Amino acid sequence: MPFDVAATVVANLALSHDYNVLALDAPQIAEAAIPGQFVMVKAATGHDPLLRRPFSVFEILRDASGRATGLSLLVKRIGVSTGLLYDAKPGDTIMCLGPLGQPFTLVDAPADGWMVAGGVGLAPVWTLAEALVARGVTTTLFYGARRNDELFYLDFFRTLGVELVLTTEDGSGGEQGRVIAPLERALAARPADQPVSLYACGPEGMLAATARTAAAFGRPCEVSVERIMGCGMGGCYSCVVPMKSEGGGFHHVRSCIAGPVLDAAQIVWD
Amino acid sequence: MGTGQQAPVDLSVRIGSLTIANPVMSASGCFGYGVEYAGMVDLSTLGAVVVKGLFLKEREGHPAPRIVETPAGMINAIGLQGIGVHRFISEKLPELRERRATVVVNVCGTTVDEYAEVSRILSDAEGVHALELNISCPNIKEGGIQFGCSLGGTHDVVSAVRKVTSLPIIPKLTPNVTDPASFARAAEAAGADAVSLVNTFLALAIDIESRRPKISNGMGGLSGPAIRPIAVRMVYECRQAVKIPVVGMGGIMNARDALEFMIAGATAVQVGTANFVDPLIWNTIVSGIGDYLTRHGIKSVDALIGSVDMGKH
């Protein structure tokens, strides 16, 4: 069951001109959230902007005893609502509804878990990586961004034991180009009898390419899709994704309650 | 002091043969089939749960993006995605019954016969308390608004449904006409038990970089606080034109807004877009109405309905 919390901002860390990490005091939501789930957030108090916006849960914040005290959001500033979240001050109140949606399916060793993230698509990967590592799964993160200074939290993932494969569009960090190129090479190099599951979050084009690549190599792949959402609860039918129907054709599912994590092989991409 | 539950006021209202415990309903298409919210909201505390529009068959609706936010509002073109009347009865209605929800089904059709057929099927199902006839969806080509924009079409749909059901029928009127009150009159003459309004206002938002509409269907329907004063005016006009109850909606965000509609003439109200912002809004609005009545010493909702004094200031 989701909780609706008037969450206090406990910290706001600007990572760059566009990105920030907003820490919220929302223990009930943090306690209940599992990797891949999201929250619906509203920073404004008035009617403009009006609607909440969906955000993946980024970190689960814990106290010294390990108890969940809150969660953070990884935010990329693109519009008015994300601008308000970029500018939020400690002590501000933010309405936060969650946890919502379907989580990732966690694999077990001996399968490897390969995560693919583009830009702000890093958001659900933090808790996913923690959960996979905790199960003893060997993990790799294929992580692409526009520039080197937008590849965040590399030390966190290294310390956790996640192997990193980095790309940037301008070549200022890692390999130049898109993250799909090294992913394809790694999949081609992996023997068929060594299982691997893929998890992807990022721009739609990257998700589609990851899905195609996974299918070409016969590997399971889950993607966390991003759609414009109205309510996050299944009420409005705004955030639909076309899924393959038995016997051909498609049907629309609401990504807020059937997703945001969906089986890439079932999505009608085009 | 007094919350809605403690207040010594009667919040019940009548819509035809149906008495509902309080005048606050969910607006169709803004509350799924109700069951989506059952984990958070006690569905029996709403005056009624009005579910998403249903045709005879399943429909997939328009591709995403289906909504765009606009100043103090939103434009949607969902395209009436839905599971069809048969799956609704087998998959959703049992849970709604179990949760003791008062259920109003929003009925859609591409032909007069389809409205009648869907209504007939729902009348035989246990746990449906009233039918709201959606003759006002701006987002689909056939059906819906073609009936709601013609007085003859409105009459035909209402009288065809009247022949097949004894449930209260509530045609839902479009604001996309010059004189909604004449449509309320047509509906009353054809045997409607109430009218509800407003559905959304036909609207367009354009991305100036791509010079393309911001939602896939091009145009859509505007809802939210941006439309409220126009909706209040239309509810007032309909109240003046007909004897049957008027169910008012359009941008209600809180108890104050709901009371404004009731004072203009709404017997009950529906809340749509606001539920997206605050899924726990129901108790806030219901108890706020109770508090207001208590504060003004008004014993029942009936005394409030249509009580606006339009004399010059």
Ligand SMILES: Cc1cc2nc3c(=O)[nH]c(=O)nc-3n(C[C@H](O)[C@H](O)[C@H](O)COP(=O)(O)O)c2cc1C
């Ligand atoms: C996303 C969305 C879906 C809707 N779907 C329906 C529908 O299926 N049937 C209907 O009669 N009205 C539908 N409506 C209209 C609402 O029921 C209501 O008339 C309108 O939104 C105005 O109320 P509001 O401003 O409180 O949202 C929809 C509105 C929205 C925003």
